Amino acid sequence: MLLAALDQTIVSTALPTIVSDLGGMDHLSWVVTAYLLAATAATPLWGKLGDQYGRKKLFQTAITIFLIGSALCGMAQNMPQLIGFRAIQGLGGGGLMVLSMAIVGDLVSPRERGKYQGLFGAVFGATSVLGPLLGGLFTEHLSWRWVFYINLPIGVVALAVIATVLHIPVRSQKHTIDYLGTFLIASVATCLVLVASLGGTTWDWSSPQIIGLAVLGVALAVVFVGVERRAAEPVLPLKLFRIRTFTLSAVISFIVGFAMFGAMTYLPTFLQVVQGVSPTMSGVHMLPMVAGLLLSSTVSGQIVSRTGRWKVFPVAGTAVTALGLLLLHQLDVNSPTLEMSAYFLVFGLGLGLVMQVLVLIVQNAVSYEDLGVATSGATFFRSIGASFGVAIFGTVFASRLGDKLTEALAGQQLPPNLGTDALESDPKTIAELPVALRPPVIEAYATSITDVFLYAAPVALVGFVLAWFLREDKLRGSVTAPDATQTLASNPVERSSYDEVCRALSVLGTREGRREIYEKITERAGYDLLPAASWLLLRIRRYGWAEPAVLAERITVPLQVVIEAARQVEERHLAVREGLDLVLTEEGRVAAGRLATAREESLAELLGDWWGPDRPTDLAHLVEELNAEMCGSDTEMPRKERVPKPVVGRVA
Template identity: 75%
Template sequence: MAQDANAPTGTGPGAPLPAPGEGQSRRTVLVAIGALLLGLLLAALDQTIVSTALPTIVSDLGGLNHISWVVTAYLLASTAGTPLWGKLGDQYGRKRLYQGAIVIFLVGSALCGLAQSMAELIAFRALQGLGGGGLIVLSMAIVGDIVPPRERGRYQGLFGTVFGTSSVLGPLLGGLFTQHLSWRWVFYINVPIGIVALLVIASVLHIPVRRTRHTIDYAGTFLVASAATCLVLMASLGGSTWAWGSWQIIGLGALGVVLIAALVAVERRAVEPVLPLGLFRIRTFTLCAVISFVIGFAMFGALTYLPTFLQVVRGVSPTLSGIHMLPLVAGLLVASTGSGQLVSRTGRWKIFPVVGTAVTTVGLLLLHQLDMSSSTALTSLYFAVFGFGLGLVMQVLILAAQNSVRYEDLGVATAGATFFRSIGAAFGVAIFGTIFTGRLGEKLTSGLAGRPLPSGLSLHDLETDARTLLRLPAALRADALAAYASAITDVFLYAAPVVAVAFVLACFFKEDRLRGSVTSPEASETLASNPVERSSRDEVCRALSALGSREGRREVYVRIGRRAGCEELTPAASWLMLRIRRDGSADPALLADRTTVPFDVISAAARQIEERGLAVRDGLPLVLTDDGRGVAGRLAQAREDSLAELLGDWWGPDRPRDLIDLVHELNAELCGSDEERPHEPDPRRRSGPYRPDHY
């Protein structure tokens, strides 16, 4: 089997591929994870960092009527490229593809910083988005190549933290760079950070090429991207650049319909369709797709135009506009994290999309009430309500989509939920832009009609360049700013009925019981604007390893001991037997030094299994007797059966081989884990890491 050029020695052609992390020091893995996090940070930041810089960019390059395309171009390119990055990485090696994605992203970033016109910036943003999509999907996939299943939950949590942090820092950093350096540094800052990530990846990331043959749906990917682009162009150019009845707009609409029809025909025959049509026969998935589209529509449309309202109408600096956006992001993060956790604990999920779409609708109506005189406290409150509504919906839609499909479709369903949000985001930004441009022209015309403008200044200038407002006399400037405020807030009024439709649709959800393995996804899946493509096996591995870590407490060993018919064994004794079974022997003194379990707890466990004839001393280490091997085998089987139960109907008679292998692999990793701390609560220890409430 072909190997990565930098694969560790000893894995030549024909040799078995090493397990994730095997043969690599912990330091090497941590450095590689750090570089992956840097790459992910760049891609995640560029989804939001531009928002607070947009008013200044437009002032410098002009083209206020095309402001939405600075965001839309990135979203479309990153979304369309994601399935290709994921599957090409499976076939040709993720390291090379990841390095290629960094290079594309950095070239796009540098060109964005050098752009001299709005058209150039939009084109370079598309190139940047193509690389950004690769950074997100491949960084998540590479974790599975270098980290054992037992530890993936911890590292995936770091990736979620990066996404959450970037959503907060993006608008703030965009404002800081714009105000104190130049808007061009919003893009230039990517270059040195990306070069560091590229060099570290080249030197420390050693992964074999795990070839997984795919029939890549190039035609489907092209048709999805083309149809979306046609419809987004029609939505953004209709009524502004061209009249709705013009041949250009009608032609774009007709071409979009033809491309959608071709997409349906191609996907019906595709071996591995990028968008399996069978999923749309599942009511829950279809509702999730439509509501995800609407949420993306509202979220990114608002994130694009709220900074314009703050900077142009309210007159705040780019930095302060980023700070003003924090209540929105905070509301989104709190609601998203909280709803996901509540669903995982209670198994009830329908209430969240229903309430979330209702609160989002209310939030949009509140944003419509903003004007030039709105106080900062009121503005922050309205932002927080809007963000909170979005957060209640986003996490739960992924959970519901995962829960509604067969195991074979789990990966594509997970990606599909965020895919439709990405497409919705592109449409939302474009349509918001069209509404804003049209309303601004009407408001300026009615507000300044018949009033003389300064020499050399026209209404068209005021519509396309906000800097020209400074050339107006005070009386005219106030009316022009009121026109800007009304045009922006009218956008939210028009969006409210769309989200209200999503509220009605959410009421039609059927609340199916959640499988135990459907757990709250990381924030990366919630906040990412483009889908993270993972296989069904990867997705189940994430969920079960997270559950295994979360349940790795004293109660787990009580449960598996009871299931194995070994109720007389203490949890610590069960843990010790599984350690001996896994490693062949165990020295209690060395275990106490190398794990978090106290020596007296390990000694008591060792005495119990020796007294019961389950283990004997071979010098200092303990080894299992024949009876002990039988008991340890039953304990391991009980743990495996517990994992299988979490899969629900996926663990049926016709379960796929890779799912069986995954359960065996996770069972081997989770049984005997050092980090599960199964020891008995010691009444003498009421503080520190071994308090009884840890169990």
């Protein structure tokens, strides 16, 4: 996960240096786009193949492909080679993202899953900050090639560890993989991105090549719709688009990806070429944007989870993002660091406000069987938006830069090797210009980059208008703020509906979550007991007995809490001692039965309208599993050598 997440951000600060070394400023955007497109297209396939053939070998294959791509990227001798090798790296990166998440689901029970998903979120938060910094450090002190080579030692260690210690239970699921649908949607996206990036620069908009690509893209889209209607397990079910919330969220996700990755690709170029900062410092300058994004996404997620109100966030987020883009347009050669940091912060705050919520409202809008594919669909559109954003920003930048340089240098006597083309393809040649000619050329770069942000602002405003049409349906109890892996990842994470509900309910596995649920079920059952006393009664009901002192040694509940719970159930005559063991009285069995019913009702209530008469069997199994696990797993039995004593027939 660290490798895949790092490669989305580490390249950005190295791009100006890569362009200077390999040439081809007009192809700069494709270094990012190739990775995003390949990873986006491959991710659903990795997810389905993992279900069908087992994840361990597939995970090792994904890491190997990623490492081969990384090594080739580091050895690239020209821009077309680098772009091709980035696509290979993206194919592996998509597998790293989805399989690492799915393997956690294989290994960890719902009760424990929350803490591990927190680690994944921490990895994403760390890489979003470390990526630009490390990219700058490697570029400045080693070589831009180390941006890719750094993956090799980490990846080799990961392969060795996985080979020796990863033991996954075999849970093969037969899937009908939608190869044709995956190929078609990737082809449609590629055609449209090629039109966006090559039109008006490499070829005229009216050229046969651009018209041909556009027609091919539309034709493939029509074929894709026909294929998806008949596919047994479509990569993107068309019925989702009949749900207004999903369709609007998909479009807004596209816009967020468009704005975020487009800006992240060109801000380092502005900082290094226009402001003259080092690659390392350009990473430092971008930290306010990352900080704003992490802060607002975390805070908005917490507020939504606690209040159940969410519509204000996509509305405010798109508005603040548009404002951030307009502020970025105001930057110039003389902009002070404080002003730039403030503008970057505003832009990051806007993105964070809307990113977190879009996944959540999609999960809330669809039926249970579509939960997994709707989640991956929402992030899929952000990935496609990112590819388009980078490509279109690149086209606008290249087109504006050519015009501005021609205008700035009109009538000027230039050295023979420093024409407009040379200055356009390699920003480092600016240093070779006569001192008097440098300011207008730097100004041309500044204006070209900041104009990109101006043209992106109306796209963000379209998102703002669409956000008003979202209907604020009441949130299901189980739909909580998504973890950072869903909001910061650029690739869709393909998970089943069962996995999604496990994630949503995994908060119950934390100590705070369990305490809260036991408070609620105690009140629901009509008792005035400590939460730990209710837990203890249910545990005794499950195993037939409990020895408080030994129990406290084996579990995470503190000894004092267990002793107070034991004292209360004895004082209320709900349990009595048999030697060192506590066993239920008749009154205790009645109370434990009512608590068990209340607990199952509470869990089912969290699932809202997914828990109907025709509920899926896997969902019923999940509630049963969580219900049992909240008493403690079998490995936490006080004395393993003892067989649980039957409850029936005990003498009170």
